[in-house]
Amino acid sequence: MSTHPAVVTASVRGALQVIKVPTVAPCTGEVLVRVEWTASTPLDLHQNDGGLLVQHPQVLGGDIAGTVVEVGLGVERLEVGDKVFGFTWREQKEKAHQTLATVPEYLLGIIPPHIPMRAAATLPDxxxxxxxxxxxxxxxxxxxxxxxxxxxxxxxxxxxxxxxxxxxxxxxxxxxxxxxxxxxxxxxxxxxxxxxxxxxxxxxxxxxxxxxxxxxxxxxxxxxxxxxxxxxxxxxxxxxxxxxxxxxxxxxxxxxxxxxxxxxxxxxxxxxxxxxxxxxxxxxxxxFYLDNEFFKQKLQSEIMPTLLGQGIVKPNRFRVVEGSTLRERAQGAMDRLRRREASGERFVWRVSE
Missing domain, CATH: 3.40.50.720 (NAD(P)-binding Rossmann-like Domain)
Structure with a gap:
């Protein structure tokens, strides 16, 4: 695919939109992920309603859970078909609220087999x-x-x-x-x-x-x-x-x-x-956590999946936001955040159909 759908904030306090953005082939050390689940965050609300650190239109989302569909040169730990999760935020190609994301290998961990993907999406950020x-x-x-x-x-x-x-x-x-x-x-x-x-x-x-x-x-x-x-x-x-x-x-x-x-x-x-x-x-x-070189290489790739897999940390409770389209699900989660409908829970929703 040369392009794919992505959820963007298009104006301050405006309705979310879905646009087509370029699909970026993975370079050395990167993988292409089909994003299946995400969790909306307060930062998404701050960016949509407050324009915090935003240049419109901007793809939203930092919590990815999905499947590796392509790997770049030099990728050693991940393979096509791996179920992965991670906190990704730095540029458009990495963001979570799009159906395909191109992400450095070190930002992703493998989801333990007994953890549902939508539950794993509550952890990374x-x-x-x-x-x-x-x-x-x-x-x-x-x-x-x-x-x-x-x-x-x-x-x-x-x-x-x-x-x-x-x-x-x-x-x-x-x-x-x-x-x-x-x-x-x-x-x-x-x-x-x-x-x-x-x-x-x-x-x-x-x-x-x-x-x-x-x-x-x-x-x-x-x-x-x-x-x-x-x-x-x-x-x-x-x-x-x-x-x-x-x-x-x-x-x-x-x-x-x-x-x-x-x-x-x-x-x-x-x-x-x-x-x-x-x-x-x-x-x-x-x-700025990547300034710590050890955390850059180990925190999401090793420490996070290990503690989750061993039951040392448990996923947050969550509510699944339903909707017939990508925009409906994204907007539903944003509206619920604004109304502060959940306490002690996360709003998760499906990205790819």
Whole structure:
């Protein structure tokens, strides 16, 4: 095929469109993937409704799950017919919301045979985000293979604000696997049992009037060394004290997108709110994870499929967005994101028919 269908954002807050884009033959080290499933993400919403880092028309999507249909020269690990998944984002030919994507081999892992492809699509972007944020922004070592000894800060309190989010769920599972034992998180009460099963030692209702005091009491039960965590919400801002490190996933959402209101964003995690003196605030930029050469070669190709295959991390819960056409499915997922219809779930949908 010389061209194939792709979902694009064509204007700020406009309806999604499907256009024909060139099919790029794989070069050295690349494979061509028939994209079968994807998961829509908040970044897709930010780009459609806020025009964040967009030049219209722009192909959307970063979570790929599909089948290798062609391999380029020098590809050593993947073969035609392999079922693969990965986080791809850098240029149009890699994007997930198109029926064919041309992707470097190192950005893809083989889906374990017992994992449905649509479930695998919930992992890549936020699995990568967790490894990058914990190591680069919170300075917590996550060596591979995992050592037998406990990490230095195994008993230090780590707060994950919004544990039911996709990032929060993978963070809990990965931290617990590496031996971090004092994991605190917040969520609506209906998610508390799930988050405890994923490794949280204590879960708090973020809407409770005494949530700050309760979390600080729980944190004091640890060894007191180096509070780390993800900030968010007014209470999340009030808690970290001097010597704490806070990692905030960018962009900071100053105002959410709604059906009738445009969103507002900030890329300044430190200046967006009034943090206490002595708090180190880091804005998480997942797209720079390839600066780590080891993660570039191993994170998606080896670490991600291994932890998924061994049951160390479990896919997010998800809802399948149905529709008779590619555009209907993509638009349905976008609309549900905007209306914030899911809590603790991802929206997944079929790309190729």
């Amino acid at each position: 936020n699995f990568v985000t967790v490894f990058h944020a914990l190591t680069t922004d919170l300075h917590l070592p996550l060596p591979w293979p995992r050592p037998a000894t406990a990490p230095k800060h195994a008993n230090s309190p780590i707060l994950l604000w919004g544990g039911a989010s996709s990032v929060g769920q993978y963070a809990l599972q990965i931290l617990a696997y590496y031996g971090y034992r004092h994991l605190l998180t917040t969520a609506s009460p209906r998610h508390h049992e799930l988050l405890r099963s994923l490794g949280a030692n204590a879960v708090f209702d973020y809407r409770a009037p005494d949530v700050v005091a309760r979390i600080l009491d729980a944190a004091a039960a640890g060894d007191g060394g180096g509070d780390g965590g993800g900030g968010g919400g007014e209470a999340g801002v009030r808690m970290p004290g001097e010597g704490s490190t806070v990692a905030v996933l960018l962009p900071v959402i100053v105002r959410d997108a709604t059906e009738g209101q445009a969103p507002e964003y900030s890329m300044d995690a430190g200046g967006a709110v009034a943090w206490k003196a002595g708090v180190e605030v880091r804005g998480v930029r997942t797209h």
